[in-house]
Amino acid sequence: MRKLFLSLLSLCALGAHADEGMWTLYNLPTAVYDQMKQYGFQLPMEQLYKSDNAVKNAVVNFGGFCSGVVVSPDGLVFTNHHCGFDAIRQHSTVEHDYLLNGFYAKSYEEELPNKDLFVSFMIEQKDVTDEITAALKGVKRSRQGHVVDSIENAWQKTIRQQDSTLRVEVKPFYEGNKYYCTTYRDFNDVRLVFTVPKSMGKFGGETDNWMWPRQTCDYSVFRIYANPKTNGPAEYSKDNVPYHPKSWAPVSMQGYKPGDFCMIMGYPGSTSRYLSxxxxxxxxxxxxxxxxxxxxxxxxxxxxxxxxxxxxxxxxxxxxxxxxxxxxxxxxxxxxxxxxxxxxxxxxxxxxxxxxxxxxxxxxxxxxxxxxxxxxxxxxxxxxxxxxxxxxxxxxxxxxxxxxxxxxxxxxxxxxxxxxxxxxxxxxxxxxxxxxxxxxxxxxxxxxxxxxxxxxxxxxxxxxxxxxxxxxxxxxxxxxxxxxxxxxxxxxxxxxxxxxxxxxxxxxxxxxxxxxxxxxxxxxxxxxxxxxxxxxxxxxxxxxRMEQDMPNYSDANFTLRMTYGQIGEYTLGGRPSGYYTTARSLWEKMQKADQNFEYFAEPVMHELMAQKDFGRYADALTGTMQLCFLSNTDITGGNSGSPIFNNKGELLGLAFDGNWDSLSSDIFFDRQLARTINVDVRYMLYMMDKWGHADRLLKEIDAK
Structure with missing residues (x-):
């Protein structure tokens, strides 16, 4: 829900801020969409959720614990490095330490399958409050979960008879005052394609975790594989082929500036904004x-x-x-x-x-x-x-x-x-x-x-x-x-x-x-x-009821949500934070590795970050390569790997963290201080190009 208590001074003016919230898409309030347009959003409302090329169609639940985004016609998925961390670790040995040294599959045959890893696409969502409420009438609260599970199982059986690749979930929203049913399609053959070394993917470690400024190159690349005959879900098989989605997220090289509209879609795990x-x-x-x-x-x-x-x-x-x-x-x-x-x-x-x-x-x-x-x-x-x-x-x-x-x-x-x-x-x-x-x-x-x-x-x-x-x-x-x-x-x-x-x-x-x-x-x-x-x-x-004339969003529960806002810094103690970090700032931290082992990076990384000319990866406004940037969007755990889009629905990067100064945001969204830390897609592509020499992937992504 929106923040209900901004400060003691503004207590009497509590209420909704349309640019705060984790909004469900199928019933997005018109007031929220109107505010998005005022900020500069250019797509029609149906392109968020309903159309064949809706933005939400490119966003995935990654593994049941993170988010991700499809960025190519061959099922390539971007997510955070820390989301792919365990999959990378499972393929690592002392002799072939992909976690430490990074990994690049130079062909489809070299892409590595991952046991128990899946991605889910949300197909649709609907309000089933009336059906669930009727079934729960007179049922003790301690038994209500069992009743909801039985209904979910019955609906699951019905939908599987229509399409065996689908599943449904019934979850409570608004503290159980409403129930929504969400339909998903799961793909269980997901393979590791590319990852930077740990020194970059987890740069700064716990020293920098939740902190700003950040320079972490927090991303990894996977691919969805499908049944070669149906292009649908299939258990792992050497005969499976790359999945071909109807649409995917276009990748933008155009960057951003302060005040620009931005939007994040993903699967925030849990918030407690209504909590007493x-x-x-x-x-x-x-x-x-x-x-x-x-x-x-x-x-x-x-x-x-x-x-x-x-x-x-x-x-x-x-x-x-x-x-x-x-x-x-x-x-x-x-x-x-x-x-x-x-x-x-x-x-x-x-x-x-x-x-x-x-x-x-x-x-x-x-x-x-x-x-x-x-x-x-x-x-x-x-x-x-x-x-x-x-x-x-x-x-x-x-x-x-x-x-x-x-x-x-x-x-x-x-x-x-x-x-x-x-x-x-x-x-x-x-x-x-x-x-x-x-x-x-x-x-x-x-x-x-x-x-x-x-x-x-x-x-x-x-x-x-x-x-x-x-x-x-x-x-x-x-x-x-x-x-x-x-x-x-x-x-x-x-x-x-x-x-x-x-x-x-x-x-x-x-x-x-x-x-x-x-x-x-x-x-x-x-x-x-x-x-x-x-x-x-x-x-x-x-x-x-008290705020029935205002748009309200439900607490996060690991269902697909959209949050929007603008690119920009924050001010704390009279000091502006800056809204992006640069390659130079990363290089300077690397020089402190003898004082802090979490700032270690290989010599090649020092060379890459010390470049004077970053070519097409440099920002047109600042003239340097930007690594991470801030937005005033509303996220929580589970949003890791969520795509952040510009006003045209083009990918700017991936959300990977919140900031230390607003870590109470799960229960209180501080509009002045709360920021999302995002890794810039140009930084990601630069590493794929100059470190990984992953030409086939860059061609497949075709960033503009």
């Missing part, structure tokens, strides 16, 4: 703070091992990047929440809602009670913090715990169905994905830290008693015993779970202890979750 002040407080104290604390402990161990061994670095690079991204985000968000007094601002806005409800009819918000909401959140605060500490410490953080929990949760049963004693579980050898010493040390550190951080012994797993009694408080000895003696760590060997010895195994006992504690925590939260969710839904309904 009490929910924001819980997020600050029970989610962000403990998440940052635990990840800081884990990352310290990972980084030390990664820097000491190249093989370990390859295995953990993606894990470390994933962890550290929202470690820093959590720290930055809490900083912003406190610096602008966001909780107090939201409380004052809630008082305004209460006053409005006292004099207006809003039956859909009947039952909203801020006192009740405050009490419910207060009761849930401690257990929410315990859950965050627990999940961050034990949920899939190391291989032993991963296996110990998997085996408790209906893991696949092997062996004869009629002979229980011969049935077994089997863990395949995945030693190429983790390191023995690194994993053990991570688990030791997290076990110690959890016990130090948890304040209620109710949520202390009973394996701690085993550590105290049998191992005399020695965490390392306990973890060594788990890794060295537990049957869970025997890869490619049957684990017969109906034998008496199974339940006596130390790893099995550890997994049972973990599962029981998580169940205890979840049960404690579940008693409050439904009531809190209902109050948040009523709060959203009240806002929608």
């Amino acid at each position: 002040s009490y929910g924001i407080q819980e997020r600050r104290d029970a989610l962000n703070a403990p998440r940052a604390q635990v990840r800081g402990v884990k990352q310290k161990v990972m980084l030390r091992h990664m820097r000491a061994d190249e093989a370990v670095r390859i295995k953990y690079d993606s894990k470390y990047a994933s962890s550290s991204n929202y470690w820093k985000n959590s720290i930055g968000m809490n900083k912003c929440i406190d610096s602008i007094g966001l909780i107090q601002q939201k409380r004052q806005y809630e008082e305004k809602i209460s006053q409005w409800l006292s004099t207006h009819e809003a039956p859909e918000a009947a039952g909203l009670d801020f006192s009740k909401m405050a009490d419910l959140y207060q009761k849930r605060m401690a257990v929410s913090k315990a859950r965050t500490l627990f999940i961050e410490s034990f949920f899939m953080q190391d291989q032993l715990t991963y296996r110990a929990m998997r085996i408790q949760w209906n893991m696949r049963v092997e062996g004869p169905k009629d002979k229980p004693k011969k049935q077994y579980h089997l863990f395949k050898d995945n030693s190429d994905e983790w390191d023995f010493d690194t994993d053990r040390e991570i688990l030791v550190a997290l076990m110690k830290n959890y016990r130090e951080q948890i304040t209620d012994d109710t949520y202390l797993p009973d394996f701690y008693q085993t550590i105290d009694k049998k191992f005399k408080g020695d965490y390392e000895a306990y973890v060594n015993a788990l890794y060295n003696k537990s049957i869970l760590m025997k890869s490619d060997k049957p684990i017969y779970f109906n034998k008496k010895s199974y339940k006596k195994d130390l790893g099995v006992q550890y997994g049972l202890s973990i599962s029981e504690t998580l169940e205890k925590i979840n049960d404690a939260r579940q008693k409050l979750n439904s009531e809190i969710a209902e109050q948040e839904k009523l709060l959203c309904a009240a806002v929608l």
Whole structure:
């Protein structure tokens, strides 16, 4: 939703800003489109969503966690380097380290397939609120998700009978006040085509993450493959051919200037703009703070091992990047929440809602009670913090715990169905994905830290008693015993779970202890979750009714959205940020690599960035090659890899980050400070040309 609370001084003038928001396209408000035209947008409204060559037809959900854009008639896809990071890592070895050295497939035959990677095109979206609401009438909130799932499955079956390549998703919008059904077409054969070295694709690492100015060349290139007979989705086959879309995004070499219209389409993951002040407080104290604390402990161990061994670095690079991204985000968000007094601002806005409800009819918000909401959140605060500490410490953080929990949760049963004693579980050898010493040390550190951080012994797993009694408080000895003696760590060997010895195994006992504690925590939260969710839904309904004459957008939920705005800088502390970075600024940072290893780049990169003449890749206005640029568009996690377009629907680059000064934007969009950091497509093409010598790709893209 639009920001409801800009500042204490403007509290009485709260309301929609048409250039803020993550808008669904099928029902885009006319007022929003009119504002886009005032900013300079030149395409007719139907070319956003409805027409055969609609802009949205080129935008993809990349892998279920990022966004991307099709840029050629042969199915070439641009996304961020950090979105393709794990796929690149999986193809990397010490001998052929594509993550470190980059990769370019010089022919279709050299393009690398990726297990479990897919892209999805949104076909259509529609409002199904009436159907879902009718089905949910009289159903307890705790059961409503099951009902929605059953409806989705029925609709899925129906649409598959019409077209087997389609699937549907039914999701709640506006805190469950509405439901939309979205139809997708998935392509499961997606191959790696090109990536720059990590030194460029992740330049600046955690030092520069969420910061401006940025010089990161954050992109990678993949290709969609299709059934050669139908040009439709197909599972991987050597016989598949490049996908030929009806339309794709044209790539612009014309650049941008301050004030120019821009538009981003992609799949923002999750925002909480309607969230109550009490929910924001819980997020600050029970989610962000403990998440940052635990990840800081884990990352310290990972980084030390990664820097000491190249093989370990390859295995953990993606894990470390994933962890550290929202470690820093959590720290930055809490900083912003406190610096602008966001909780107090939201409380004052809630008082305004209460006053409005006292004099207006809003039956859909009947039952909203801020006192009740405050009490419910207060009761849930401690257990929410315990859950965050627990999940961050034990949920899939190391291989032993991963296996110990998997085996408790209906893991696949092997062996004869009629002979229980011969049935077994089997863990395949995945030693190429983790390191023995690194994993053990991570688990030791997290076990110690959890016990130090948890304040209620109710949520202390009973394996701690085993550590105290049998191992005399020695965490390392306990973890060594788990890794060295537990049957869970025997890869490619049957684990017969109906034998008496199974339940006596130390790893099995550890997994049972973990599962029981998580169940205890979840049960404690579940008693409050439904009531809190209902109050948040009523709060959203009240806002929608109070602001019914204004355009409203729903919180992000990883469905296709459009956000628009203008190219431009921001000012903080009286200092203008500048709206783009240059090759020279990158070269200057590279010279500091002896002080900060995250500024390292190969000698060839120094040479490329030290050029005086960048030819067709130089900006006509500034005369230099621009690397990254700012826009005042509205994004969040999931938007990584989203295309940013100009007023003609031509590709200017890819969104890849937000800025540190507005990291509370998931819950509060600060119109003065919030900016999207984008990588310039001319920088991307320059690297394909001068470093990769990828002539066939440049010809295929045909940038103008």
